[in-house]
Amino acid sequence: MSAPAGGRRAAAVDPTTTVSRVKAADPRGHWFLLAVGMVLLACALVLNGYVTNVAGETQAPAPATDVSTPELDDVRSGGPVLNLTAGAASSAGPAARTVALTFDDGPDPTWTPQILDVLRRYGAKATFFAVGSKVAQYPDLARRIVAEGHEIGNHTYAHADLTAVSGWRLRLELSLTQKALAGATGLHTTLVRPPYSSTPAAVTLPQWQSLRAVAAEGYLIALTDLDTKDWSQATAARMAKSALPAKGRGAIVMMHDSGGDRSRTVKALDLALRELGRRGYRAVTVTGALGMPSAHQQAGGVERFTGWALNLAQRASGSLTAALSWVLLAAGVLTLARLGLFAALAWMHARRTRRGRRRRGIARWEAPPPVTVIVPAFNEEAGIQATVMSLVQTTYTGELEVIVVDDGSTDATADLAAALGLPNVRVIRQPNGGKPAALNTGIAHARHELLVMVDGDTVFEPATIGHLVRQLADPAVGAVSGNTKVGNRRGMVGRWQHIEYVIGFNLDRRAFELLDCMATVPGAIGAFRRSALVALGGVSVDTLAEDTDLTMALCRSGWRVVYEEKALAWTEAPTSLGQLWKQRYRWCYGTLQAMWKHRRALIERGPFGRRCLGYLALFQVVLPLLAPVVDLMALYNTAVGDPLPVVAVWAGFVVVQALTGWYALRLDGERASALWVLPLQQFVYRQLMYLVVIQSVATAVLGVRLRWHTVRREGTFGGTLPPQAAPQGALAERHPDAAAQP
Structure with a gap:
C-alpha cells in the first residue's frame, strides 16, 4: 500500500479544540438485568439438566434383601x-x-x-x-x-x-x-x-x-x-x-x-x-x-x-442449551485458532524482520531527520520529569525537539517540566481540553515533520526514538507502533497486565502488521508523519480512544501502520482493580466508538475494514459478552456432573495460552517465569475484563456519553533521572544495541 499522494486538502489543526464533557452517570440498571439474565440462564440449565437426566434421573435400585411383613405379603400375592x-x-x-x-x-x-x-x-x-x-x-x-x-x-x-x-x-x-x-x-x-x-x-x-x-x-x-x-x-x-x-x-x-x-x-x-x-x-x-x-x-x-x-x-431451555453448546464450541475453536494463527504470524514477522535486517536492512534515511516529541500531560507531576529526561537522554543523533503540553493540570506538572531547564524542551500551558486537544496543540507547534507521541507516565529506552524513526524511512509508512512494557509489575495486578501487554498487545501487533490491519498505535509510544495527521484534521475528539480512532483513520487513508518491537517504552500500569477498571472501561468504550465511527470501512476497498473491524467485533466484543455464560456452564457442569472434563478443558486452554505466552515472552526477551500468574488470571482478571466489555456495550447502547476516567499515578519511575541513566537503570541493560541509529 502506498502513501496517499497530493490532491487531498490538508485540514488545519485547531489547538484549542476541546473534548465535549457531558456529565452523565454510568448506567447501573444493566447490572440488575445481567443478574436476572444469569439467574434465568442458570434456571434453564438446571431445568434442562433435570429433564435430560443429568441431575434428574436416578439409577436402577440395587437388589434389596428380602424382608417380609403381613401387609407386604398380601401385596405380593395380590x-x-x-x-x-x-x-x-x-x-x-x-x-x-x-x-x-x-x-x-x-x-x-x-x-x-x-x-x-x-x-x-x-x-x-x-x-x-x-x-x-x-x-x-x-x-x-x-x-x-x-x-x-x-x-x-x-x-x-x-x-x-x-x-x-x-x-x-x-x-x-x-x-x-x-x-x-x-x-x-x-x-x-x-x-x-x-x-x-x-x-x-x-x-x-x-x-x-x-x-x-x-x-x-x-x-x-x-x-x-x-x-x-x-x-x-x-x-x-x-x-x-x-x-x-x-x-x-x-x-x-x-x-x-x-x-x-x-x-x-x-x-x-x-x-x-x-x-x-x-x-x-x-x-x-x-x-x-x-x-x-x-x-x-x-x-x-x-x-x-x-x-x-x-x-x-422446558423446550426453550433445551433449545437454548443446545444453541449455547454449539456457540461455546465455536468460541473455543475460534479462540484456539486465533492463538495458533497469531503465534504463527508473529513467528513470520520476527523471521522477516531478522532476515530483512541481516540481508538488506530496511529503508534508511541519508541523515537522521529532525524529530518532535509531544508529551500531553494532565496531573502527571509524579513522573513527568522522568518522562522528559528519558527523551532527552536518547542516543538519537538527529535534531530533537520535546514539547510538553500541560492540559490544565491542577498540580505542579508544568512547573516540574519547566524546572528541568533543558534547552530543547518547551512547555506549553493550556486550559483543560482533553488529551486530543493537547496533542493537537503539540502538532500545531511542532517544527518537524516526524512526530513521536508519548504519555506523561511513560519513559523511553535511549534507542527508542531511533528505532521508531527508522521505520518512517519507508514513505508508505504513516505511523509506527512501539513496544509498550509494564514498568510496575511487582503486584499481582501488575503481573497480570505484564502478561496481557506481551501476549495480548505486542504479539497481536506483529500479526496485525502482516495482515495490514493495525487497530491501535498506543498513546504511550507512537511515531507519525505530521502531514498525514494534518490531512486528517489532527487528532479527533469524537472518541475516548483517540489513539485507536487516529490509527483507523490513517489506515483508511491508505497509510501503512507498522510495529517496531525494539522501540521500548515503559509505562505505569494501574495498581488496583478499581484503577484498572477505570482505564479499561475508557479504552473499551472508546474502541466501540471508533468502530462505530469507522464502520463504513467494511464496505471500502482494501482489507483493513473487514479484517480489523471484524476481528475487534468478534474477539473484543462478542466473545467477551459470551464469557459469563462460559463460566456459568462450567460451574454448572462441575456441580451436577463429572468435573474432570471441565477441568481438562480449562487446563487445555491454559496450556495453549502458556505456550503462546512463552513464545511471546521469548520474542520480547522477557523471562518465561512470568507465566506462573497465568492460571490465576482466569479467576479474577478475566472476569474483570469481560465485565468491562458488558459495561461498555451497555453504556454505548443506552447512548450515555462516558466521561474521562483518570488513573491515579504512583510515580513508578521517580522524579528526575540522573544524567546518562536509562529509566530504572536496568532498562538500559536490556538492549546492548541501544546506540542503534536509523
Whole structure:
C-alpha cells in the first residue's frame, strides 16, 4: 500500500479544540438485568439438566434383601393394580381373556408413532405410562395418544427411582408430570407406575414404602403381570410369547416405547396382537380391563396454563442449551485458532524482520531527520520529569525537539517540566481540553515533520526514538507502533497486565502488521508523519480512544501502520482493580466508538475494514459478552456432573495460552517465569475484563456519553533521572544495541 499522494486538502489543526464533557452517570440498571439474565440462564440449565437426566434421573435400585411383613405379603400375592388410598391395601387384576398393554418411558418421536400405528391396525387400546419431561418435549404425541382413545399414566417427571428420593422430590416428580399432561392434553391422570417397578411379587420393602407415599397423593398404582423384558436382547418372537397370558387369564403386560432401540418391541407387539386376536382376547386400557372409569380427569384452567408454561420453558431451555453448546464450541475453536494463527504470524514477522535486517536492512534515511516529541500531560507531576529526561537522554543523533503540553493540570506538572531547564524542551500551558486537544496543540507547534507521541507516565529506552524513526524511512509508512512494557509489575495486578501487554498487545501487533490491519498505535509510544495527521484534521475528539480512532483513520487513508518491537517504552500500569477498571472501561468504550465511527470501512476497498473491524467485533466484543455464560456452564457442569472434563478443558486452554505466552515472552526477551500468574488470571482478571466489555456495550447502547476516567499515578519511575541513566537503570541493560541509529 502506498502513501496517499497530493490532491487531498490538508485540514488545519485547531489547538484549542476541546473534548465535549457531558456529565452523565454510568448506567447501573444493566447490572440488575445481567443478574436476572444469569439467574434465568442458570434456571434453564438446571431445568434442562433435570429433564435430560443429568441431575434428574436416578439409577436402577440395587437388589434389596428380602424382608417380609403381613401387609407386604398380601401385596405380593395380590393383583397388579393396587389401591392404597383407603388405608388397607386392596388389589385387582384384569378379567379373563382381557389384556391391558402398557408402554413405559415415552413418548418417543421415533417409536411411539410406530406403536400407535400397530395398535390402530388391530383396533387395540393401551395405557402409556409417560415420563413428564417427554410429554413436555413432545406434546403432539401425548395429544395423539389421547385422541386415539388410549390412556396415559404418570411415570414421574424425570424417571427417578422413588425409593431413592426424599418425600418432597417424590411429590415434585408426580406434580410436574401432572402439569406437563395438563399443558399438553388438558388432562390429569389417576394412574401411576413407579419407574423400575415390575410384578407385585417383586415389590421390596423400600418400594412398598414409596408406593404408600404415592398412594397418599391419591393415585391408583399399576404394576404388571407379564414383563416382556423388551429392554433385553431377546428376539421379537420371544417378547411376543412372554406377552401372552396362560389358560385364558387376563393380564397387564409391560412393554416400552422409549429408552433405546424399540424396533423389536414394535415387531413383538404386532406378533402378540395377532396371536391375542386368534385366541379371542381383547386389548384395552388398564382401567378398561378392570371395568373402572377412565383414569383421565379434566384439568382446570390454571393447571393448563401452568402446564403450558412449564412445557414451553422446558423446550426453550433445551433449545437454548443446545444453541449455547454449539456457540461455546465455536468460541473455543475460534479462540484456539486465533492463538495458533497469531503465534504463527508473529513467528513470520520476527523471521522477516531478522532476515530483512541481516540481508538488506530496511529503508534508511541519508541523515537522521529532525524529530518532535509531544508529551500531553494532565496531573502527571509524579513522573513527568522522568518522562522528559528519558527523551532527552536518547542516543538519537538527529535534531530533537520535546514539547510538553500541560492540559490544565491542577498540580505542579508544568512547573516540574519547566524546572528541568533543558534547552530543547518547551512547555506549553493550556486550559483543560482533553488529551486530543493537547496533542493537537503539540502538532500545531511542532517544527518537524516526524512526530513521536508519548504519555506523561511513560519513559523511553535511549534507542527508542531511533528505532521508531527508522521505520518512517519507508514513505508508505504513516505511523509506527512501539513496544509498550509494564514498568510496575511487582503486584499481582501488575503481573497480570505484564502478561496481557506481551501476549495480548505486542504479539497481536506483529500479526496485525502482516495482515495490514493495525487497530491501535498506543498513546504511550507512537511515531507519525505530521502531514498525514494534518490531512486528517489532527487528532479527533469524537472518541475516548483517540489513539485507536487516529490509527483507523490513517489506515483508511491508505497509510501503512507498522510495529517496531525494539522501540521500548515503559509505562505505569494501574495498581488496583478499581484503577484498572477505570482505564479499561475508557479504552473499551472508546474502541466501540471508533468502530462505530469507522464502520463504513467494511464496505471500502482494501482489507483493513473487514479484517480489523471484524476481528475487534468478534474477539473484543462478542466473545467477551459470551464469557459469563462460559463460566456459568462450567460451574454448572462441575456441580451436577463429572468435573474432570471441565477441568481438562480449562487446563487445555491454559496450556495453549502458556505456550503462546512463552513464545511471546521469548520474542520480547522477557523471562518465561512470568507465566506462573497465568492460571490465576482466569479467576479474577478475566472476569474483570469481560465485565468491562458488558459495561461498555451497555453504556454505548443506552447512548450515555462516558466521561474521562483518570488513573491515579504512583510515580513508578521517580522524579528526575540522573544524567546518562536509562529509566530504572536496568532498562538500559536490556538492549546492548541501544546506540542503534536509523
